[in-house]
Amino acid sequence: MCYCIDQQGRINPALFFPEGHAEGVYNTADATLWFFHAISTYVAIARDPLTLRELLPRLKSVMEHHIHGTRFGIGADPEDGLLRQGASGYALTWMDAKVGDWVVTPRRGKAVEINALWYNALRLMEEWTRTAEGQKEAKIYSHLADRVYDSFNNSFWYEEGGYLYDVIDGEEGNDPAFRPNQIFAISLPNPVLDRTRWEPVVEKVRDRLLTPFGLRTLAPGHPEYKLRYHGDVCTRDAAYHQGTVWPWLIGPFVDAWLKLHPHHKAEARGFLRGLISHLDQLCIGSINEVFDAEPPFNPEGCISQAWSVAEVLRSWVNTAE
Numbered sequence: 001m002c003y004c005i006d007q008q009g010r011i012n013p014a015l016f017f018p019e020g021h022a023e024g025v026y027n028t029a030d031a032t033l034w035f036f037h038a039i040s041t042y043v044a045i046a047r048d049p050l051t052l053r054e055l056l057p058r059l060k061s062v063m064e065h066h067i068h069g070t071r072f073g074i075g076a077d078p079e080d081g082l083l084r085q086g087a088s089g090y091a092l093t094w095m096d097a098k099v100g101d102w103v104v105t106p107r108r109g110k111a112v113e114i115n116a117l118w119y120n121a122l123r124l125m126e127e128w129t130r131t132a133e134g135q136k137e138a139k140i141y142s143h144l145a146d147r148v149y150d151s152f153n154n155s156f157w158y159e160e161g162g163y164l165y166d167v168i169d170g171e172e173g174n175d176p177a178f179r180p181n182q183i184f185a186i187s188l189p190n191p192v193l194d195r196t197r198w199e200p201v202v203e204k205v206r207d208r209l210l211t212p213f214g215l216r217t218l219a220p221g222h223p224e225y226k227l228r229y230h231g232d233v234c235t236r237d238a239a240y241h242q243g244t245v246w247p248w249l250i251g252p253f254v255d256a257w258l259k260l261h262p263h264h265k266a267e268a269r270g271f272l273r274g275l276i277s278h279l280d281q282l283c284i285g286s287i288n289e290v291f292d293a294e295p296p297f298n299p300e301g302c303i304s305q306a307w308s309v310a311e312v313l314r315s316w317v318n319t320a321e
Helices: 031-046 049-068 113-131 135-155 180-187 197-208 233-239 246-259 264-270 273-278 306-318
Strands: 167-170 173-175 215-216
Touching: 031 049, 049 113, 049 306, 113 135, 113 180, 180 197, 180 215, 197 246, 215 246, 233 306, 246 264, 246 306, 264 306, 273 306
Parallel strands: none
Antiparallel strands: 167 173
16 A cells, blocks of 8 residues: 655545555545646656556546546536536645644635646647647547636736636635646646736736745735644644645746746746855755745745655756746
């Protein structure tokens, strides 16, 4: 049995994999969609079409389950093609803090980054299927991707704020909380947000969420905004995705910035300076899991986090002149 023990000593059940007679627990809405992105990146770098060809039947099965619906309320809404998710007692997005029965950020409904990943996966499947089997077989993905694109841009744009809703069609309607999840609608290889709306989103994320150590998970001024990540387990989890800065989010922010400003790599690299200087603190050569939301931005959580390091390293390479 594979599992992960987090910094509070709790077993994370979302990371149970099937082994022997034990069944896997796949209570996450984004991990499978990130797999499509990972495959695309691998194939592009390794130039390994054989692996993609072998995976394609399984990827088609994944798509079918998402289109027709699967566990934990994960499935495409037949009305608009957007992906919805949510089940009572679960936090299915990366903002997954939970204390007992309390789900801190449930985000049930149609989450913005889940649908950005969904659109990206559909476009990848369209491309892969067309190459392997022809245009006719790829039409199911191209038609659904077109529909998702239109639905996303019609439904997620929060006109009053000039940015994207974090969740739409949720338990309390549309959620205008200003969070970093909207940046994925631009940063992914197949961006779902219309090009005319990129600049206001990136500029607002820069103004309200960017810190020297990554992006805040919630903008200051929100009633649930937490300045510090401290205290007992309950207090820390209450702040985990409610303002606390996550370094890994600097990667998608830099990606989005470079799409808008492809010739401003030096400025993009400047967003990484604080994290590079942090390499000499705490765990030498590594980067913390999270930081406080306000100065002095104390490093918190575990002292060495893989995705913090990976996204900073990837962004450093991508911002080389």
